[in-house]
Amino acid sequence: MSAAISVRGLRVERGGREVLHAIDLDVEHGRVTGLLGPSGSGKTTLMRAVVGVQLVAGGSVVVLESNAGTPALRQRVGYQTQDPSVYGDLTVDENLQYFATVLGASRPRVTEVVGLVGLDGLERQLAGSLSGGEHARLSLATVLLNEPDVLVLDEPTVGLDPMLRRDLWGFFHELATGGTTLLVSSHVMDEADRCDDLVLLQEGRVLVSGTPEGLKRETGTVDLDAAFLSLIDAADGTP
Amino acid sequence: MSPRRTRATALRVLRQLRHDPRTIVLLLAVPCVLQVLVRALFADSPSVFQSLGVPLLGLFPFVAMFIVTSITMLRERTSGTLERLLTTPLARGDLLVGYALAFALVAAAQATLVSALSFGLLGLESGHRPLSVIALAIANAVLGMALGLFASAFARTEFQAVQFMPAFVLPQILLCGLIVSRDEMAEWLRVISAVLPLTYAYDALARLASSDELTARFWADVAIVVGVTVVALVLGAATLRRRTP
Ligand SMILES: Nc1ncnc2c1ncn2[C@@H]1O[C@H](COP(=O)(O)OP(=O)(O)OP(=O)(O)O)[C@@H](O)[C@H]1O
Ligand SMILES: [Mg+2]
Numbered sequence: 001m002s003a004a005i006s007v008r009g010l011r012v013e014r015g016g017r018e019v020l021h022a023i024d025l026d027v028e029h030g031r032v033t034g035l036l037g038p039s040g041s042g043k044t045t046l047m048r049a050v051v052g053v054q055l056v057a058g059g060s061v062v063v064l065e066s067n068a069g070t071p072a073l074r075q076r077v078g079y080q081t082q083d084p085s086v087y088g089d090l091t092v093d094e095n096l097q098y099f100a101t102v103l104g105a106s107r108p109r110v111t112e113v114v115g116l117v118g119l120d121g122l123e124r125q126l127a128g129s130l131s132g133g134e135h136a137r138l139s140l141a142t143v144l145l146n147e148p149d150v151l152v153l154d155e156p157t158v159g160l161d162p163m164l165r166r167d168l169w170g171f172f173h174e175l176a177t178g179g180t181t182l183l184v185s186s187h188v189m190d191e192a193d194r195c196d197d198l199v200l201l202q203e204g205r206v207l208v209s210g211t212p213e214g215l216k217r218e219t220g221t222v223d224l225d226a227a228f229l230s231l232i233d234a235a236d237g238t239p
Numbered sequence: 240m241s242p243r244r245t246r247a248t249a250l251r252v253l254r255q256l257r258h259d260p261r262t263i264v265l266l267l268a269v270p271c272v273l274q275v276l277v278r279a280l281f282a283d284s285p286s287v288f289q290s291l292g293v294p295l296l297g298l299f300p301f302v303a304m305f306i307v308t309s310i311t312m313l314r315e316r317t318s319g320t321l322e323r324l325l326t327t328p329l330a331r332g333d334l335l336v337g338y339a340l341a342f343a344l345v346a347a348a349q350a351t352l353v354s355a356l357s358f359g360l361l362g363l364e365s366g367h368r369p370l371s372v373i374a375l376a377i378a379n380a381v382l383g384m385a386l387g388l389f390a391s392a393f394a395r396t397e398f399q400a401v402q403f404m405p406a407f408v409l410p411q412i413l414l415c416g417l418i419v420s421r422d423e424m425a426e427w428l429r430v431i432s433a434v435l436p437l438t439y440a441y442d443a444l445a446r447l448a449s450s451d452e453l454t455a456r457f458w459a460d461v462a463i464v465v466g467v468t469v470v471a472l473v474l475g476a477a478t479l480r481r482r483t484p
Contacts, residue, residue, distance in 0.1 A: 014484060051326045055482045069481065074328045085319035089255045101247035102329045126258065142323075 002065065004029045004150055004181040005050055009059035012045050019045055020204045022059065027183055027197070032169075032176050034195030035185040038232065041201040043185040044082055047152050050183065051079040063150060075104070078148035082155050082185075084139035088128030092119055092138055095127055096145065103146035113141040116171065118164070132159045140168075151175065153184045157191065169194045189225040200228060202235050240332040248329070248337025249344075252311070256345065266307070266345060270299035270353045278361045285362075292363040293448035294417055294441050296353055296372055300346040300380035301437065305408055308342060308387035309400045316391070325481045334479070335388065335472055339381055346380030347373070366448050375447065378464055379440050383408075385471035386436075392478030411437035416445070436467040 005027035012020040020042050027033045035043050048054035049061050052069015061068035064076060086095045096110045114120055117137040122130065127138055140156050153172075157165045169191070172182050176196070184195070192198055192212060199209040208215060208231060212224055219227040256263060274295060281288040315321045324334065350373045357363040365372055390407055394400040414424070414432035421429055421438070432438045443460035446453065 053322055053326060053482055055484050071328070074326060077326070079323065079326045081319045081323055083319050085323040087251070087255060087320060088318070089258045090251070091258075094251070094254050098247055098251040099327075102244055102324065102327050104328070 003027055004064060005183065006062045007046075007050070007059070008062075010046070010049060010056060010061060011058040012042075012049060012054060013057045014045060018057070018204065020049070023204075023206055025199060025206060025209070027181060029181050030176050030179050031196040032172050032182045032184060032194070033197040033199065034192055035183060035199050035201065036187065036189065036192055036228065037201030037207075039187060042204045043187075043201055044154055046201070047079070047154050047183065047185060051077055051152055053079075075146065076148050077150045077152065078143035078146070080140050080143045080151075080153045080156055084127075084135045086127045086135070086138050086142060089126065091124050091126055092130070093123040095138060096141060099142040100145050105145040105147075109145055113144045116144060117141045118167070133161070133164065136160070137164075148180070150181045151183070153182065155185050155187070157186065157188070165191075189228050192224045192228070198224075200231065202232055207231055207235055240330045240336070244329050244333040245337045245340070248333055249340040252338055252341035253344065255311075256341075262307075266303055266349055267352055270303070270349060271356050273299070274353055274357055274361065278357075278363075288361075289364055290445070290448070291417070292357055292361070293365065293372055294444040296350065296357060297376045297379045297440060297444040298412065298417070298437075299353060300349050300376050301383035301440065302404070302408055302412075303349065303383070304342050304346055304380040305383035305387040305390075306401070306404050307345075308338065308384045309391040309394065309403060310397060312338070312388050312391040313394055313397060313400045321479070322483070325479070331476045331479045335476055338388065339384055339472070342384045343377055343381050346377050346384075350376035350380070364448070368447055371447055372444070375440070375444055375461070378461070378468070382436060382440060382464055382468045382471070385468045385475060388475035389471050389478065392475070408437075411435045414438065415441035417441055436464060439463040439467075 003026035005025070007023050007025040010020055010023040011018060023046065035046065037043055045054060049056055050063060050068055052073065063073055066073055090098070092114070093110070096113065100107070100110050114123060117140055119134060119137060119141065122134065127135065130138060136156065136159060140153070143151065157168055160168065172184065176182055195212065197209070197211055198215060200207045215227055216222060216224065219230065221227040274292070277291055277295060278288055354369055354373050358365050358369050386407060390403045391400060394403060414428060414435055415437045416432070421432055424432065439460040443457055443464065446457045446460070
């Protein structure tokens, strides 16, 4: 079976300069793939290309055997943007109801996802008055409504406490066990250990990719954080 | 497009408005207050009020919906919800028609209220066609909405969007024939006014206000208003790009 997401020679220009340089990448079915890299390395841009909202300068992005962004994929790929994209002047429940209708999800599913992201009891609160972490979880909930086959999540755990982060990562793995493919970005290196596969981006290039164990073996470290820092430093040419 | 998604979008826009009661009150009350002011201003010359009153009924919704829509759409662009929606099965038509339905409903409430006040209490004559006046006011509102939607594509910030109101709307009000009759305008102004949609909206309202029979010219006006609305909506849809730099 071919990869769930397959990127070949992807080049993207933003603001007059090339920010992704000939990216090659395969994301396997039913796994949690971590997209890591320093701020500005191109994680969001790559994810936008995968969901088909990024104008690209060259190369191909194939998702579930169709070109990224084709209409058939819009039902099967869920995208959580880095900044929460929900309506601040609607309540939690109203936001979810709207996205549920748009995505063709049922009313009981709305109650279900509220539980999944731990927003029970806040259904009637305006999204604009939620705390940062609650806001992010509401944005995540809207993506889970129709149980897409591929989930593209841009820094879903930013601003969450350690317990919530652990729960969410546990939940991501449950989804993957159920057959969902997840591409999750983070610039918190200590989350790398929670992924099945890793891709490290650096200045618009894939620096390394592989499983956490494989990368530890390659770099001869036990600590992924240290491994990545040394890889990035080496690529920068600093000692 | 799907009727279910279009309806959900209209409902969502109305719900957003419901959480902003002050805007609702402003939308409904401001035109009433302005109409009362115009009436008081021309207390000694009722004929002037007669000729201004009906066109104004149609212009209020046009201006209000232009502003409300361009700001709402700009917010949708800058908050990331538009990008998110464009990754879902929602068609661009669902979004635009959803907006049009929601704001047409608001415009209907607005136009009905100002009309009731004007015809009932302020003594404005409707030319025996109050319902047609309201219908035309709603058509104007949807025209304003469609132009606002299109204009919002060229605004990066809310400041710019607000400035589009004097830029897009004021020249149309100045040149539509309300302030100076088109026959008395300099030739070049008349040419400009002929390509501005509000000119035809004004002309249709003015013809309704007179109690004469409705001529073919009236129906041509209406057709132009509807046609420009459709063109603006199609152009607006073209500005909603799924892929952006
Ligand atoms: N709209 C834009 N116009 C011009 N340049 C942009 C735009 N968006 C991003 N860039 C540039 O593209 C590069 C990659 O940005 P991107 O948002 O993909 O980084 P990122 O890895 O997601 O960073 P972060 O971890 O901070 O979210 C950056 O150098 C950024 O300055
Ligand atoms: Mg980013």
